[in-house]
Amino acid sequence: MSGKTEARVLKGFRDSLPKESIARARMLQTIVSVFENYGFSPIDTPALEYTSTLLGSGSGETDKQLFRFMQGKRDVAMRFDLTIPLARYVASNFSKLSFPFRRYHIAPVWRGENPQRGRFREFIQCDLDIIGSSSPLTDAEVMLAISSALDALKLGHLMRVNSRKVSNGWFKELGLSEKSALVLRELDKLEKVGRDKVRQDLIDKVQTSQEEVDRIFELIDCQGQSNKETLEKLSSLSQNHPDIQLGVEELGQHLRLCGELGLDENLIEIDLSIARGLDYYTGIVFETDLKEDSIKEGLGSIASGGRYDNLVSRFSSQELPGVGASIGLDRILAALGESGRISGQESSTKVLIFNMGGDISHYALGIVSELRKAGINSEIFTESSKLAGQFKYAEKKGIPFVLFAGEKEQNANTFSIKNITTGEQMDDLSRTSLVEKVRSTIS
């Protein structure tokens, strides 16, 4: 062919090498097991939706980040999250679903945001939600499922929880209801930019007065040394404010239910600065940090969610409350990768049958077929390369065994095998003892 096409990947997108793909697949497998352990079932939705379905439902920011185009006469866009498609899905398939509807959805989403550490324009979300229940138990179930999944991934973590009722109630008290989304967006940056910057931005960007800012921080300052202390401070702040009291009770009940379902109390902490960027949350909201300093630095929340009581009503006359959360798997993977914590292989092959030169014999082809049938992942080296090259191939791919089935072995009707890690070589093996040897080492 004339004229090469440059092999370019789009900005913010990336290829996944075998090693990363294997690591990701293992993590997903773990997450799926835990989600199903908690009674959640998988679903899927299209990558493309009508733009009208997605627009104006997340935040102004996500609207701007849509990959949007005309498909014929249809105005369409790639999904930017799995929550809005879920609301649309529940409205579309209402009569076929069992409620409360516990579903998980693991799939890529696309956002045209500026790439930064661990954030890409295409990334996998691992979402789970319960739709059709306002029971506070469902908030706790979601929390537990996320925490258990992170435990199963051996990721020490801390879940920071708040109630939108507390913050929204307080802002209402201050006459700031209409600005509450804006105020929350600034408070969301507390950890990142610090208190002084947030105070200044509240004044400059949100046009709150100095006094209003002081009062906003009265709430933030209820933060105590323990959940108990925070709840006590909140209780006294919320005296005579029934709206806020509801939120405080919600927080207390949430902590209790999480405990009764088995969540270690050291894994959960009330954090009154937690707001969550998206506009649709109405009750409990949470974010999750990794505990390990070496990898959490600058990473941000790796799992977050909350209660959103009015989302499905956008598409349906049904009022279906919901609560859900999402694990940012790609962000976790990026962090683990950077800190050298992904130690997987680039292959799950256990035996490489060497090519001893010339046409590969019936004998060698027979044994690869037999190993595979015994459930042992096996490859045959198809090229007539030097043995050194074949060893290198096995080492690079992390294949533990190489097998010789040349003329000598064929004449004796035996096999030789070498354990690449230990260097141990075993000769004169029968078919049966070969399979046994490999199986006992790899299992």
Added chain:
Amino acid sequence: MSGKTEARVLKGFRDSLPKESIARARMLQTIVSVFENYGFSPIDTPALEYTSTLLGSGSGETDKQLFRFMQGKRDVAMRFDLTIPLARYVASNFSKLSFPFRRYHIAPVWRGENPQRGRFREFIQCDLDIIGSSSPLTDAEVMLAISSALDALKLGHLMRVNSRKVSNGWFKELGLSEKSALVLRELDKLEKVGRDKVRQDLIDKVQTSQEEVDRIFELIDCQGQSNKETLEKLSSLSQNHPDIQLGVEELGQHLRLCGELGLDENLIEIDLSIARGLDYYTGIVFETDLKEDSIKEGLGSIASGGRYDNLVSRFSSQELPGVGASIGLDRILAALGESGRISGQESSTKVLIFNMGGDISHYALGIVSELRKAGINSEIFTESSKLAGQFKYAEKKGIPFVLFAGEKEQNANTFSIKNITTGEQMDDLSRTSLVEKVRSTIS
């Protein structure tokens, strides 16, 4: 919110309900196991590529079907297959890969074609390829891996194989080299529209003469009752035509290697009308039909592939031969679904803890947590509905056990459990015997 947004799914796209998603996930799990059993490793590539990467590489048809748009100043498109992205991937990541590079890639692709039975605008492809080897063994390996995957899915099948060298060689002989792509495209329709229509179209659309058509069908008529007979007829046809002889030898060798690797000879048949629509194939090509009449009707090929020796060279100065194949999982699923062959559950939950009214007790929450820790997928019914409604929920979701942990049970520190399928109820169970009972039934 005012004004409902209609909950619409785009034409040619669809939602996947839990039952279908579970069935798909199980099938994918099976396919992945087999692909890894054959030594293939997973990779991933972006859903979006530069349009220049995708354009003009499949066929004129796929060019027209691209979901293409401007992302800022970039002309981008959603991938329409996984083969062109693989060629780009190999060029982009050449130094990081081990060759021969055995990879599988299971991911959605998008084509703006008119939806028809089992065909959608978004569908999952299960591809496996070996890049960097011209060994005929790799063609056989790909064939075997596909056949084994279909076996593991319990899908009786027949693989119909041809060599492009045979057909291209013959067309060259007839002076039709420049029209060969067009001729092949018409021949590809043989099974669908019949011999007379193809003859007419070759004359009308491809402007071949009556005599040329006769000679084209001389090749097609080499089709014998057995592979042996077909090879014999081909041998005599190709006497004095070394190009074609190469192809005939290739076919013979392919059949022999497939046999030595363990493929049942009844599963593979030379079919000289197999052409494959895409232009890039150069050697062995194949398609696969389901054997069972009740589901194969009108379904077309469910797995196909072949050798393409010049694909990576589009992006790289490297000449990397390749061979690969793809399983049309969504087409299979659609066919199985239509014939009522998907019998899965809509949940993998094993125990539903009933809500006995009032606040759910510490006791009930404790046992759900304990069952989960024992690896038994469990749910707690979060709503205070009537028991009849809770039973219905369990039945609809296919949950085998419901568990009672009410006041009576709590006072006795025991549990009652009912097997929904058999109707058998067991009372006064201790924690240990409860876990044992459930485990022995579900495993």
